[in-house]
Amino acid sequence: MNLFLLTMATLLLVVGEGTAERILSRRTKRELATPLHVGGIRDPYGSYCQRRGGCCPGRDDLCTVPYLDTICYCDLFCNRTVSDCCPDFWSQCLGVEPPFIGTCERNGNKFFTGQTYKENCNLCTCGVTGRWECEQHACLMEPDIIHAVNRGNYGWKAANYSQLYGMTLDEGIRYRLGTQRPSRTIMNMNEIQMNMDPLTDRLPLYFNSLEKWPGKIHEPLDQGNCAASWAFSTASVASDRISIQSMGHMTPQLSPQNLISCDTRNQGGCAGGRIDGAWWYLRRRGVVTEDCYPYVQPQQTPAEIGRCMMQSRSVGRGKRQATQRCPNTHNYHNDIYQSTPPYRLSSNDKEIMKEIMDNGPVQAIMEVHEDFFVYKSGIYKHTDVSFTKPSQYRKHGTHSVRITGWGEERHYDGTSKKYWIAANSWGKNWGENGYFRIARGDNECEIETFVIGVWGRITMEDMKNHHHHHRRRHI
Numbered sequence: 001m002n003l004f005l006l007t008m009a010t011l012l013l014v015v016g017e018g019t020a021e022r023i024l025s026r027r028t029k030r031e032l033a034t035p036l037h038v039g040g041i042r043d044p045y046g047s048y049c050q051r052r053g054g055c056c057p058g059r060d061d062l063c064t065v066p067y068l069d070t071i072c073y074c075d076l077f078c079n080r081t082v083s084d085c086c087p088d089f090w091s092q093c094l095g096v097e098p099p100f101i102g103t104c105e106r107n108g109n110k111f112f113t114g115q116t117y118k119e120n121c122n123l124c125t126c127g128v129t130g131r132w133e134c135e136q137h138a139c140l141m142e143p144d145i146i147h148a149v150n151r152g153n154y155g156w157k158a159a160n161y162s163q164l165y166g167m168t169l170d171e172g173i174r175y176r177l178g179t180q181r182p183s184r185t186i187m188n189m190n191e192i193q194m195n196m197d198p199l200t201d202r203l204p205l206y207f208n209s210l211e212k213w214p215g216k217i218h219e220p221l222d223q224g225n226c227a228a229s230w231a232f233s234t235a236s237v238a239s240d241r242i243s244i245q246s247m248g249h250m251t252p253q254l255s256p257q258n259l260i261s262c263d264t265r266n267q268g269g270c271a272g273g274r275i276d277g278a279w280w281y282l283r284r285r286g287v288v289t290e291d292c293y294p295y296v297q298p299q300q301t302p303a304e305i306g307r308c309m310m311q312s313r314s315v316g317r318g319k320r321q322a323t324q325r326c327p328n329t330h331n332y333h334n335d336i337y338q339s340t341p342p343y344r345l346s347s348n349d350k351e352i353m354k355e356i357m358d359n360g361p362v363q364a365i366m367e368v369h370e371d372f373f374v375y376k377s378g379i380y381k382h383t384d385v386s387f388t389k390p391s392q393y394r395k396h397g398t399h400s401v402r403i404t405g406w407g408e409e410r411h412y413d414g415t416s417k418k419y420w421i422a423a424n425s426w427g428k429n430w431g432e433n434g435y436f437r438i439a440r441g442d443n444e445c446e447i448e449t450f451v452i453g454v455w456g457r458i459t460m461e462d463m464k465n466h467h468h469h470h471r472r473r474h475i
């Protein structure tokens with residue numbers, strides 16, 4: 001009876017909202033929709049599809065007839081899961097008896113054939129035999145994996161994130177990463193030569209950019225369901241570097257959206273992209289700040305990229321100027337920031353450390369495995385917890401992040417664990433306030449394979465101008 005009331009309420013809602021679009025969008029999602037012809041409102045004697053004058057092949061969302069205070073369908077699509085077919089659909093359109101309606105149980109409630117519910121990332125449907133039939137996808141948040149990590153002695157802890165709950169592992173890999181592996185040519189890019197003097201280049205056991213450069217290191221961002229880590233890691237490393245290099249005269253948070261929407265040559269926007277392309281764009285075209293060109297989290301997946309709203313033109317000496325206003329209602333400064341060509345560091349952890357300490361955070365490519373999504377705290381290392389599961393539970397994809405420091409955890413037994421501190425782009429409630437620590441020195445998840453540093457393009461003039469900019473513009 002409760003179920004019936006719920007259904008009627010849902011149906012009324014659909015009708016109340018009225019527009020065809022609403023009904024269409026509801027129609028693709030039929031979670032917990034009660035079949036119209038069960039639960040006491042079946043009307044076996046009515047003629048609906050017959051009165052309509054026939055049935056529609058395939059899917060036709062306009063192939064409807066008024067039914068009680070809503071509508072029912074006479075297209076073959078309605079038969080897919082049973083649910084919104086008109087009562088005479090089977091006899092009129094298929095010439096068969098209406099299907100037998102089984103009942104399934106869940107939490108003491110009765111459900112009918114065709115009804116569904118979602119169990120984490122899997123849709124379960126009540127089958128004709130009265131049994132729940134569930135999809136078998138590996139989920140992004142698997143309780144087993146979380147428990148196994150937390151029970152084990154892996155050196156890190158896992159958590160269940162509500163913002164990732166309900167996604168499949170495949171969706172996580174498809175929508176939360178988004179850096180293509182660099183091409184072989186780029187991978188063969190020369191590493192810069194660093195001559196380290198073991199006496200003068202003493203590296204501390206712990207180093208954190210946030211402490212050396214307060215106010216110049218930008219907070220971790222949130223890419224949402226947009227596979228554009230290529231744009232997020234590039235923009236955030238460039239932001240930190242420009243702030244450090246200008247000694248705080250400029251502390252721009254550069255706009256990932258500017259890259260996503262405008263750096264479209266051989267780039268996939270929210271479907272993934274290459275960091276070498278992103279650096280090329282920052283160097284040749286430049287980008288504005290996040291305040292000026294804010295990030296719009298995609299509401300749908302796969303995400304739409306959005307039209308490019310910002311162009312720049314040369315104003316001499318390699319500098320560029322925006323030709324449009326900021327695409328937002330407030331009027332922020334549309335200064336264009338550019339970088340020099342990026343340079344590649346060696347994979348030696350000491351050289352990477354020296355670079356971070358001297359010049360600021362670096363960008364790194366890494367392979368993200370299934371257990372990384374549930375990381376909460378500690379020193380991450382890819383675990384074997386899903387090794388006993390079917391292969392669909394073991395997946396990985398390429399991502400890029402910003403390394404901001406390092407440390408070493410000493411244990412009583414005399415051993416120690418070395419780690420990197422890195423900023424991810426999955427929001428500040430993921431990991432350690434948006435950051436994570438990962439084993440250092442063993443190329444864990446290939447994080448030491450391809451590491452990039454860069455300079456901002458800053459002149460003495462910039463340092464003076466930017467200092468006065470704000471005042472001048474506001475008068």
Ligand SMILES: *[C@@H]1O[C@H](CO)[C@@H](O)[C@H](O)[C@H]1NC(C)=O
Pocket residue numbers: 076079080099
């Ligand atoms: C419609 O539903 C019936 C009963 O569930 C099924 O036997 C039949 O194959 C379905 N027809 C189509 C076209 O899906």
Ligand SMILES: *[C@@H]1O[C@H](CO)[C@@H](O)[C@H](O)[C@H]1NC(C)=O
Pocket residue numbers: 141143160161162165
């Ligand atoms: C994980 O979080 C989701 C959503 O917040 C919740 O529904 C689910 O019960 C949680 N699972 C576990 C194992 O804690």
